Amino acid sequence: METVIEVKDLVRDYGTIEVLKGFDFCAREGEFITIMGRSGGGKSTFLKVLGLVDRPTSGKVYFRGEDSEDLWDSQLADIRRREIGYVHQDSRLMDCLTVEQNIKLPMILDKKDTKTMQSRTEEIAGRFGIGALTKKYPSELSGGEKQRTAICRALINNPDILLADEPTGNLDSQSGEIVIHALEEINHDMGKTVILVTHDPKLASFSQKTVLLKDGLILETIVRPKGEKNETQRAYYQMIMDKMEEL
Numbered sequence: 001m002e003t004v005i006e007v008k009d010l011v012r013d014y015g016t017i018e019v020l021k022g023f024d025f026c027a028r029e030g031e032f033i034t035i036m037g038r039s040g041g042g043k044s045t046f047l048k049v050l051g052l053v054d055r056p057t058s059g060k061v062y063f064r065g066e067d068s069e070d071l072w073d074s075q076l077a078d079i080r081r082r083e084i085g086y087v088h089q090d091s092r093l094m095d096c097l098t099v100e101q102n103i104k105l106p107m108i109l110d111k112k113d114t115k116t117m118q119s120r121t122e123e124i125a126g127r128f129g130i131g132a133l134t135k136k137y138p139s140e141l142s143g144g145e146k147q148r149t150a151i152c153r154a155l156i157n158n159p160d161i162l163l164a165d166e167p168t169g170n171l172d173s174q175s176g177e178i179v180i181h182a183l184e185e186i187n188h189d190m191g192k193t194v195i196l197v198t199h200d201p202k203l204a205s206f207s208q209k210t211v212l213l214k215d216g217l218i219l220e221t222i223v224r225p226k227g228e229k230n231e232t233q234r235a236y237y238q239m240i241m242d243k244m245e246e247l
């Protein structure tokens, strides 16, 4: 499997606060990786660096083998728009636009033609169960529907990678389940690399690997055991729960 994003000796400080203290990490094509750690432990900072939204204080970030320092700002913007989808905890939809218009936004920025935009929007909204809601405004949606709209928007340009920062953090358990299954489908059926930040070990148990951050470093990477899905998921969940006590 080809490496899509790799960091080497990643350090990120905010003034005197050392958030990420120098570690290596890599995500390969088709992987589903969770990042966990204490609140304020640097998970979102890490995800932003992986998404080329933030730059490290020192260390290297490679995107498909290319050193991000060698890329122009316009090249980084193109990668962010076309190759990396980003979903935040609070959806970040534009209230003045309908569901359909929100989903289309990255394609408008990418100057796609109207017909392609319409067919792609209908396809993706249908796939994630919000096809009937496309004329509504965000204020008329439930939390889960907003997150599915945000997921559709993140996927509309067909990126290979989806980064999700606590996408179920604001949701009740039923809406959270729907979002979990959407992420599973994005990884398993659509073959995309998914990197997820969460506090929820249940959500983490759907991934293949869980990276635990502690004191600015990777404490451990827990790998899901191989075997029958339900059995391995239970065992993996327990492994994550046990290690979380050390955080």
Ligand SMILES: Nc1ncnc2c1ncn2[C@@H]1O[C@H](COP(=O)(O)OP(=O)(O)OP(=O)(O)O)[C@@H](O)[C@H]1O
Pocket: 014, 017, 019, 037, 038, 039, 040, 041, 042, 043, 044, 045, 046
């Ligand atoms: N732009 C910024 N300027 C200054 N400090 C920041 C900035 N962004 C984050 N921090 C600080 O860096 C640390 C890590 O923040 P980050 O949001 O990455 O943690 P987190 O693990 O995602 O937290 P949570 O689980 O609470 O969302 C915190 O102490 C935070 O206050």
